[in-house]
Amino acid sequence: MPHQPITKAKRSFARTLRREMTESEHKLWQELRDRRLDGIKFRRQTPIGKYVADFVCLEARLIVEIDGSQHADSASDEIRGAELKARGFRVLRFWNDDVLKDLDGVCDTIIAYVKDALLQPWR
Template sequence: MRQNSKKIFNKKELKPRRKGLRNNSTYAEVFFWQQVKDRQLEGRKFRRQTSIGSYVVDFYCPEEKLVVELDGDVHFNTEAVDYDKERTEFLESVGLKVIRFENQDVLSNTEYVLSKIKEYFDKQT
């Protein structure tokens, strides 16, 4: 008998939103994706624009249960800060780690950003 568990990853109804976000990525997201796609970062697989619950996250590494969010100017007002806090609390409540970077840091300080992400990797893997 199949257990009745609620699906939280990549819900079908969020597919158009995920696709729309992928097709309208920011320059920082495109640049970051070039750094991590095809297991370039210590062999870890990253997915972009993955839905988790009702949220669509920028990047997700399933192996590490790690969400990477890239924040542009739109994230720096009170309403957005509150929304991002709510998102992070939900993601952490389902056992995920969340790390955030400003777009400018991704573009101008890439090695630092990648090294901070590596700190979240489980070294047992």
Template sequence: MRDSRLLEFARRSRREMTEPETRMWLELRAKRFHGIKFRKQKVIGKYIADFSARDPMLVIEIDGDSHGVQREYEERRTRYLEGQGYRVVRFTNEEVMTNLDGVLQRLGEIVCDMNPPLPTLSPEGERAL
């Protein structure tokens, strides 16, 4: 059973996103990015992912300054999410604020790597079907 405090914190975080999270969400929401349905501040196990998708299994984290204990927590969270089958991609607040186009381009490359295009059949292959 999920911790009700964690769910409440996720709800509050959805309403009170940071500026970098808001900028990223405007690009991801409503299947705007490669037709992928992203959720914001999604509870996954005992952690909250900034943005997550189920198809492909992708988590996007927007990181502020990390020091000591926070970095260790993020590493544990990443290991957990990867153990659940997610690919975890991290960008910094600064990257999102100063180079959003570059962030989206890199994210697009990652998505394409996760979902390679289906091979096209040769004319001979089509006749064989």
């Protein structure tokens, strides 16, 4: 997919999302920021094409999304995932409850996916 410039509106929207993170996004960001998770560099609320990814490790081409129940069986998430995959990213999704109740498990999974580019997300 060709590179598309990021619009001012998309940058502004991403900035707003960074200021208004959910509880689970904030909790995970505390583990990901400043290379705290195994020295891996992550960005948060990053515009990629027409979407804003919750967290992205550009080096590993891995996007981490934190989803609430409104995302269950979401057709738009499937379309979004397919477009991001076409851009060369893997999209790893966790439920809010996963982050709030098993942060260590979420972090271990993220590390495994960053270290092994052949792993493919399960949902």
